[in-house]
Amino acid sequence: MFVKICGITNIRDAYLCAEAGADAIGLNFYSGSKRFIPFDDAASIVREVAAYVTTVAVMVRPTLPDVLQAFDATEVDAVQVYEPQFALSDFDLRKMIYFSVRVKDSDDVRSASVIGADLIFLDAFKQNEFGGTGELSKWDEIVRSGIDLTSRFVISGGLTDANVCDAIRTLRPYGVDTASGVEESPRKKDHDKVRKFISNAKQCRIGG
Secondary structure, rough: OEEOOOOOHHHHHHHHHHHHOEEOOOEEOOOOOOOOOHHHHHHHHHHHHOOOOEEEEEOOOOOOOHHHHHHHHHOOOOOEEEEEOOOOOHOOOOEEEEEEEEOOHHHHHHHHOOOOOOOOEEEEEOOEEEOOOOOOOOOHHHHOOOOOOOOEEEOOOOOOOOOOHHHHHOOOOOEEEEEEHHEOOOOEEEEHHHHHHHHHHHHOOOOO
């Protein structure tokens, strides 16, 4: 089970995620986010942990030059985009690109399923907010879509150590992602919650 912990703003939390077994961490470059981090700070984190965990730039409505600038400035491994202002087919670097969709209904899931991204994140919809809202994504609409989520779909939106296994058993995704669900505050992770979330996700058995 792929596990990403998003909204990392400091090296201590980044190391914790890597040591606890996270596959990826998210660094938020959206200025409207409570978890926004400047390129210089993100680059320092990437230098410290890139050998242990995949580092992901999270961006909202970026242009292709915005994305290229993020890679150049921070040397992250991947970029995760909400409402990109370019065709993903134009992205031809040897880097991973993830696509996030805020799910309002099952059609959003079906539309996302044909997008050429390495991973597709199914997030909760909240007007004018992009991730980290703490609201649960619409599991019923995701199920209703009929899309097989096992290969490249990641569930995000309102996940905690208490409900992550339910999400995995209900939706059978490739991975899970959380930010607010493992926080002490929007810029500081709760280390016990991080460890429990990762452990519960990794140990969850579908049908168990």
